[in-house]
Amino acid sequence: MKTLPWLCAALLAGVSATAISVPKQASAEDTLTVISWGGAYQESQRKAFMEPYAKETGAKINEGEYNGEIAKIRAMVESKSVTWDVVDVDTQTALAACAEGTLETIDWAKLGLDRSKFIGGDIADCAVPNILYSTVIAYDTTKLKPGPTKITDLFDMQKFPGKRALQKSPFVNLEWALIADGVPMADIYKVLNTPEGVDRAFKKLDTIKKDVVWWESGAQPPQLLADGQVAIASDWNGRFFDAVKKDKKPFQIVWDGQAPDYDWWAMPKGTPNLDAAYKFIAWSSQPGPMAEQTKYISYGPANKDAGPNISAEVLKDLPTAPDNMKNVLYVDPQFWADNGDQLRERFNAWLSK
Structure with a gap:
C-alpha cells in the first residue's frame, strides 16, 4: 500500500483540477442498483452521488446494503442471476474478486477517466477507487x-x-x-x-x-x-x-x-445494466462529487483533483491529515x-x- 501516503500530499498540495470527459449522458431509461455499507457512509454517498446523479440525469437508482460479503457477489455471478450493478467493495474484496473473475474488468477509456489521477488506481484492475478511510x-x-x-x-x-x-x-x-x-x-x-x-x-x-x-x-x-x-x-x-x-x-x-484502506466502485460480472453502471461510476468519480462527499463524512477522496475543492476545516478530520498520519498501520x-x-x-x- 505504498501509494497510500500520496493521498495526503495530493490533497494538501491543492492539485489543479482538470476536466474529465464522461461517457454518453445517462437517460431516464437507465435503472441501476447500487449496493453499499449503510449508515453514515451510504448517507454520504446518497447526498453526494445517488441523489444528485438521479436529479441531473433522470436515471433511477435503487439502493441496497450489505456487510461486504464477497460470497453474495460470487453466488450471483456463479448462478448468472446478477441483480447488483454497482457495489462498494474494500480492497481485499476487489483483489480477490478480480482474481476469481467475479468482477468486470474496468475499461478506463469507456469511463472517460484518467487512471493516473486516482490514488491507488494502479492497485486493482476490476474496481475504481473512491475513498480512503481508516x-x-x-x-x-x-x-x-x-x-x-x-x-x-x-x-x-x-x-x-x-x-x-x-x-x-x-x-x-x-x-x-x-x-x-x-x-x-x-x-x-x-x-x-x-x-x-x-x-x-x-x-x-x-x-x-x-x-x-x-x-x-x-x-x-x-x-x-x-x-x-x-x-x-x-x-x-x-x-x-x-x-x-x-x-x-x-x-x-x-x-x-x-489502518487506512480504500473503498472502490465495482461491477459484478454479468450485470445486465453495464452501461448504466459505467455512467454512474464515471459521474461519481469526478472531482466535484468526490469533494462534495467530504462535507458529509471524513473520508479522503481518491481523485487527486478533488483536493482544491475541500476546505481546510474538513481536511483536518481526514485520515490523511499530517497530524493523523504519525504512526500508521498500512494494511x-x-x-x-x-x-x-x-x-x-x-x-x-x-x-x-
Whole structure:
C-alpha cells in the first residue's frame, strides 16, 4: 500500500483540477442498483452521488446494503442471476474478486477517466477507487479520563478497564494484536505470514476476548460507546466523525495505529445494466462529487483533483491529515486477498470456543 501516503500530499498540495470527459449522458431509461455499507457512509454517498446523479440525469437508482460479503457477489455471478450493478467493495474484496473473475474488468477509456489521477488506481484492475478511510479506535471523553492515546492501550485492561467493541473479523484485529505484543509495525505481515505469527496474534487476542463485544455493522460501535456498554470501540473513522459532528457525542478518535484502506466502485460480472453502471461510476468519480462527499463524512477522496475543492476545516478530520498520519498501520490488501478466507475460518472457530 505504498501509494497510500500520496493521498495526503495530493490533497494538501491543492492539485489543479482538470476536466474529465464522461461517457454518453445517462437517460431516464437507465435503472441501476447500487449496493453499499449503510449508515453514515451510504448517507454520504446518497447526498453526494445517488441523489444528485438521479436529479441531473433522470436515471433511477435503487439502493441496497450489505456487510461486504464477497460470497453474495460470487453466488450471483456463479448462478448468472446478477441483480447488483454497482457495489462498494474494500480492497481485499476487489483483489480477490478480480482474481476469481467475479468482477468486470474496468475499461478506463469507456469511463472517460484518467487512471493516473486516482490514488491507488494502479492497485486493482476490476474496481475504481473512491475513498480512503481508516479503521481506528475511539472512546467517550466523559467516561475515560485520561483516555487511551495509542493502539496498544486497547489491550491494557488495567489502565483502561471496560468492555471493547471490535469488528467481528480478523481484519486489522490480528495486526493490532501483534503490535500490542511488541511486533514492530514494519514486521507485522512478515510475522503474520507464518503459522507461529498467526498463533501469536490469537494468543494476544485471548487476553481481552472475554471483554469484547463483537460488532458487524459500522453503526453499532458509536451506539455502544454512547450507551456506555463499552469503554473503547473500533470502527471506520467516518462513523465516529458523524457521531461527533451530527449527534454531538463526546468521542475522541485515537489515530495512533490507524489502518487506512480504500473503498472502490465495482461491477459484478454479468450485470445486465453495464452501461448504466459505467455512467454512474464515471459521474461519481469526478472531482466535484468526490469533494462534495467530504462535507458529509471524513473520508479522503481518491481523485487527486478533488483536493482544491475541500476546505481546510474538513481536511483536518481526514485520515490523511499530517497530524493523523504519525504512526500508521498500512494494511496489506494482497495478504488479505490471499489469506482472508482461511483466517476468517480460523477466527470464527476461535470465537466459538
